[in-house]
Amino acid sequence: MAADRRIVIENCAIATVDASDTEYPDGYLVIAGNRVESLGPGRAPEGLENVVRRIDATGHLLTPGLVNTHHHYYQWITRGLATDHNLFDWLVALYPTWARIDEPMVYAAARGSLAMMARGGVTTAMDHHYVYPRGSGDLSGAIIRAAHETGVRFTLARGSMDRGEKDGGLPPDFAVEALDDALAATEETVRRHHDASFGAMTQVAVAPCSPFSVSTELMREGAELARRLGVRLHTHGSETVEEEKFCHELFGMGPTDYFESTGWLGEDVWMAHCVHMNDSDITAFARTGTGVAHCPSSNARLAAGIARVPDLLAAGVPVGLGVDGTASNESGELHTELRNALLINRLGAHKEAALTARQALRLGTYGGAQVLGRAAETGSLEPGKLADLVLWKLDTLAHASIADPVTALVLGAAAPVTASFVNGEQIVADGRLLTVDEDEIARATRDEARRLARIAARD
Numbered sequence: 001m002a003a004d005r006r007i008v009i010e011n012c013a014i015a016t017v018d019a020s021d022t023e024y025p026d027g028y029l030v031i032a033g034n035r036v037e038s039l040g041p042g043r044a045p046e047g048l049e050n051v052v053r054r055i056d057a058t059g060h061l062l063t064p065g066l067v068n069t070h071h072h073y074y075q076w077i078t079r080g081l082a083t084d085h086n087l088f089d090w091l092v093a094l095y096p097t098w099a100r101i102d103e104p105m106v107y108a109a110a111r112g113s114l115a116m117m118a119r120g121g122v123t124t125a126m127d128h129h130y131v132y133p134r135g136s137g138d139l140s141g142a143i144i145r146a147a148h149e150t151g152v153r154f155t156l157a158r159g160s161m162d163r164g165e166k167d168g169g170l171p172p173d174f175a176v177e178a179l180d181d182a183l184a185a186t187e188e189t190v191r192r193h194h195d196a197s198f199g200a201m202t203q204v205a206v207a208p209c210s211p212f213s214v215s216t217e218l219m220r221e222g223a224e225l226a227r228r229l230g231v232r233l234h235t236h237g238s239e240t241v242e243e244e245k246f247c248h249e250l251f252g253m254g255p256t257d258y259f260e261s262t263g264w265l266g267e268d269v270w271m272a273h274c275v276h277m278n279d280s281d282i283t284a285f286a287r288t289g290t291g292v293a294h295c296p297s298s299n300a301r302l303a304a305g306i307a308r309v310p311d312l313l314a315a316g317v318p319v320g321l322g323v324d325g326t327a328s329n330e331s332g333e334l335h336t337e338l339r340n341a342l343l344i345n346r347l348g349a350h351k352e353a354a355l356t357a358r359q360a361l362r363l364g365t366y367g368g369a370q371v372l373g374r375a376a377e378t379g380s381l382e383p384g385k386l387a388d389l390v391l392w393k394l395d396t397l398a399h400a401s402i403a404d405p406v407t408a409l410v411l412g413a414a415a416p417v418t419a420s421f422v423n424g425e426q427i428v429a430d431g432r433l434l435t436v437d438e439d440e441i442a443r444a445t446r447d448e449a450r451r452l453a454r455i456a457a458r459d
């Protein structure tokens with residue numbers, strides 16, 4: 001894209017989610033090339049050159065694009081199973097099916113997961129993929145291809161499991177990789193796909209799965225690998241009481257102390273869930289700058305509990321939002337997680353003082369960019385940052401009578417996306433993806449879900 005091609009968006013409310021939470025009830029934003037050039041109250045400045053498009057956004061709220069910080073795309077083809085289980089029982093029920101996935105299945109599932117999020121305003125996505133059956137093909141390559149086709153900014157968290165049942169782990173032995181294979185494949189994925197430059201569309205993180213599916217050696221050596229290669233670290237942590245018990249029994253300490261002992265606290269680390277954290281765990285996260293991916297719907301679906309998000313934020317811990325895998329959050333949408341984060345946290349200790357609508361929007365945008373290490377590039381609307389942004393239609397039956405647009409977005413029904421831009425390129429128009437064919441993806445994911453179910457039933 002030529003650097004000076006301009007798109008002007010006018011006549012909308014704007015929530016910038018900058019450090020001062022600046023908002024304009026009626027404002028404009030100018031995109032130049034792939035960046036936000038200017039924004040403010042009233043009309044755009046006169047005399048701008050190379051304006052290729054003007055969008056009259058009357059009735060809309062403009063926000064930064066949403067950032068998803070935790071997901072497992074392959075689960076798109078195992079949704080709606082083991083619906084009344086807690087985490088460990090759910091995993092034990094699903095591992096045997098997951099261990100049969102192959103490249104076409106993972107590609108289809110990734111396309112489904114990405115399409116669902118992108119049409120709902122996600123502009124930066126991630127996938128924590130940790131199931132790599134022997135001979136299943138280039139799964140990481142397939143996921144990255146799907147993200148590229150969808151047009152979102154993307155982090156692949158290259159996951160791994162090497163602690164099978166025979167080593168006291170939860171997954172069956174046939175579902176895990178050998179330690180050296182996992183490390184070598186992770187390093188190769190980083191070397192092939194990670195782009196460290198400003199505005200990168202693809203990044204890779206090192207992401208062993210969870211304390212009960214990964215050896216202590218893989219945790220330690222994974223951390224060393226990530227730091228040698230200069231990439232981020234991601235894992236599941238403190239999700240359930242069962243995990244806490246597992247850590248005490250096997251390692252003689254709770255999950256946070258275990259993570260610290262293996263090199264897993266730091267500014268380059270973010271962890272999914274973090275539900276069962278005591279005060280000293282929260283202090284350790286704050287002291288080290290470790291980030292959290294809060295997944296309210298999944299935590300409710302698996303009866304994991306309520307993360308202490310207000311305490312994490314008060315302590316200064318970076319917190320973003322996560323859909324989590326769609327086998328534990330069948331909706332697969334992130335914009336509804338803003339609402340769920342607010343509502344679920346009000347059921348916790350802080351009650352009505354838990355989270356405001358603006359804090360929920362910040363979790364889903366700037367907070368997510370922070371935990372993915374990309375806050376200098378995306379997550380807020382500021383001159384010089386990447387033009388990753390969403391126009392939410394709020395003059396609908398569902399929203400028009402709510403005066404405050406941020407409240408309408410967060411507490412109202414899921415708002416339609418009129419336009420979504422990544423890097424200044426439009427990927428959604430009137431709720432439909434411009435980059436991929438949603439109906440074709442729906443058919444492909446149905447077919448691959450059926451093929452996987454047949455193979456799993458046969459083996």
Ligand SMILES: Nc1nc2[nH]c(O)nc2c(=O)[nH]1
Nearest residue numbers: 072209210213236324325328
């Ligand atoms: N919610 C989830 N938690 C997990 N822990 C683990 O080891 N795997 C998972 C998962 O797929 N979802």
